[in-house]
Amino acid sequence: MDTITTELRDDILSGQFAPGDRLLEIQLAEQYNCGRAAVRSALVALTTEGLVEREENRGATVRRISITEAIQITQARSVLESLIAAQAAREATNEDHAELRVIIEQMRTAVGNDEGNDYSKLNALLHRRLREMSGHEIAAELVANLRNRAAHHQYRLAVMPGRSADSLEQHAAIVDAVVAGDEAAAARAMTTHLESVIEVLHRWGDANVR
Amino acid sequence: MDTITTELRDDILSGQFAPGDRLLEIQLAEQYNCGRAAVRSALVALTTEGLVEREENRGATVRRISITEAIQITQARSVLESLIAAQAAREATNEDHAELRVIIEQMRTAVGNDEGNDYSKLNALLHRRLREMSGHEIAAELVANLRNRAAHHQYRLAVMPGRSADSLEQHAAIVDAVVAGDEAAAARAMTTHLESVIEVLHRWGDANVR
DNA sequence: GTCTACAGGATTGTTAACATTCTGCCGTTC
DNA sequence: GAACGGCAGAATGTTAACAATCCTGTAGAC
Known part of the structure; x- marks a missing residue:
């Protein structure tokens, strides 16, 4: 399952990751004890949910809401x-x-x-x-x-x-x-x-x- | 870019893939001339958009809307x-x-x-x-x-x-x-x-x- | 002193191989 | 003849290594 997606979502919502924080794939993979692929998957999902922002070759950050x-x-x-x-x-x-x-x-x-x-x-x-x-x-x-x-x-x-x-x-x-x-x-x-x-x-x- | 996501989305919306159709990663990778990873990414994104349904270890299908x-x-x-x-x-x-x-x-x-x-x-x-x-x-x-x-x-x-x-x-x-x-x-x-x-x-x- | 060029490190993107899981088929058994 | 078990094929899930890209800091030129 992509339990990683819900874990990361919860951590963003609880403020563990603040708006603007970078979300490094390797670091997250280590933190959640999984591979980079799973993290990637979660980042893609949360991006279409509007919680994460991803830029080509520049990685993901927690989306800032004005x-x-x-x-x-x-x-x-x-x-x-x-x-x-x-x-x-x-x-x-x-x-x-x-x-x-x-x-x-x-x-x-x-x-x-x-x-x-x-x-x-x-x-x-x-x-x-x-x-x-x-x-x-x-x-x-x-x-x-x-x-x-x-x-x-x-x-x-x-x-x-x-x-x-x-x-x-x-x-x-x-x-x-x-x-x-x-x-x-x-x-x-x-x-x-x-x-x-x-x-x-x-x-x-x-x-x-x- | 994940141009693959938009391509696949368009093909689903245009009826190229009908509701219930299986979306096989290898086949799509060949069709869109890209690797499985890119297809995977697109499937995840379209799943959270509600257009695709994914089941653990059983693959993805075009979502049926009642x-x-x-x-x-x-x-x-x-x-x-x-x-x-x-x-x-x-x-x-x-x-x-x-x-x-x-x-x-x-x-x-x-x-x-x-x-x-x-x-x-x-x-x-x-x-x-x-x-x-x-x-x-x-x-x-x-x-x-x-x-x-x-x-x-x-x-x-x-x-x-x-x-x-x-x-x-x-x-x-x-x-x-x-x-x-x-x-x-x-x-x-x-x-x-x-x-x-x-x-x-x-x-x-x-x-x-x- | 400031600007540019370049190298090094860090991070993402991509690919390929391997592991796991499911499905359908076939043969055995009762 | 039906049910169970296992085997082979296909597809997904996962991992690791490699390639491409971006950022940073430094050295040199003017």
């Missing part, structure tokens, strides 16, 4: 996740509803305890479960990829003061709509949530023009 | 291309407007002469130009990929009786909105268009349950 690109990624996520939310509102079972409510409760306590890290994980979990519940494999796959691409910028959001409180309410609204089985409301709530993320990215971008 | 998957693909396209249409309505220049109108005129004559093949090409051209005008690289990339994935099913639509006439009007509505600079109307027109495509796919799928 703020404007992060905004575009989030816009694409916005429309796709709204589609997912609508489908989830239609498809989710009673057990799903219960699970979603539990996640919201856990998020609430995480915000109360100011546990940014926990909140981030719950955030990702909630979105992932909604994707799974929607049964929309295509949209789910695309969104998962988009989230990976912008992972670094997402991280910035989490540590923004007062951000989690807003975010929590937005997520609660999404879950309420899904539990109520209201497709349109679920889509609207998701759009609202991600437009607020875009808003924050925009403000951060404007504050950092150089 | 009707339900084609519908999901078109749903995802629908929301993404609506986003693109809105951006295009905001960004397009006067020259862009003129070009779009020319394309619509050419489509009109193609429909009049019953030139299904020409119409298909113009259709693809119109959508591609809108993507480019929007300046939304992320959405453009995703849509291009989604179009490739469902290419085979798109072909079926083109030869459907009476379909081009409807399609032409829908495209004209999109262009009108873009030329008018009306973002919301452009998005709506694009959604309408692709929902009609989904409708056709649905009907075709229902007629072919086995």
Whole structure:
């Protein structure tokens, strides 16, 4: 299997390799205890996923995502996740509803305890479960990829003061709509949530023009 | 460069390799006059693009897309291309407007002469130009990929009786909105268009349950 | 002092051979 | 006659060596 691809992807997403870092084939082959061919394969795959950049005869680096690109990624996520939310509102079972409510409760306590890290994980979990519940494999796959691409910028959001409180309410609204089985409301709530993320990215971008 | 990847992709999209066909590394290496490694690289890339399926120790085949998957693909396209249409309505220049109108005129004559093949090409051209005008690289990339994935099913639509006439009007509505600079109307027109495509796919799928 | 030419090292790209795995066929056995 | 086992062929997976390319640092010319 190309387990190497997932290992390398995870290491990039976890920040083990930072944007701009060179990805040397020999070094990676040694690190993951495999041949250069396997590394090469992984680099090609992650390149078409948009996580890695490769230049002819010059090797691979971890792709750098600009703020404007992060905004575009989030816009694409916005429309796709709204589609997912609508489908989830239609498809989710009673057990799903219960699970979603539990996640919201856990998020609430995480915000109360100011546990940014926990909140981030719950955030990702909630979105992932909604994707799974929607049964929309295509949209789910695309969104998962988009989230990976912008992972670094997402991280910035989490540590923004007062951000989690807003975010929590937005997520609660999404879950309420899904539990109520209201497709349109679920889509609207998701759009609202991600437009607020875009808003924050925009403000951060404007504050950092150089 | 991995020119092999684009060559193989084009050959799959043009139907040179049909869904389900085996893609043997040695044979492809001979056909494209390159080594197995280059073929391997292309197969990995096209696998993550969703065009090829690879199984451990069993080789690669051209991915088969079911009707339900084609519908999901078109749903995802629908929301993404609506986003693109809105951006295009905001960004397009006067020259862009003129070009779009020319394309619509050419489509009109193609429909009049019953030139299904020409119409298909113009259709693809119109959508591609809108993507480019929007300046939304992320959405453009995703849509291009989604179009490739469902290419085979798109072909079926083109030869459907009476379909081009409807399609032409829908495209004209999109262009009108873009030329008018009306973002919301452009998005709506694009959604309408692709929902009609989904409708056709649905009907075709229902007629072919086995 | 700056610029150019060139050599050396480092890294990617390519090729070929070998190892492993799967598949289909054939013969044996019950 | 059906089932099991093994063998041969084909295809993929892996490794290692070689070739081509790019970067860096140094020496020499002006």
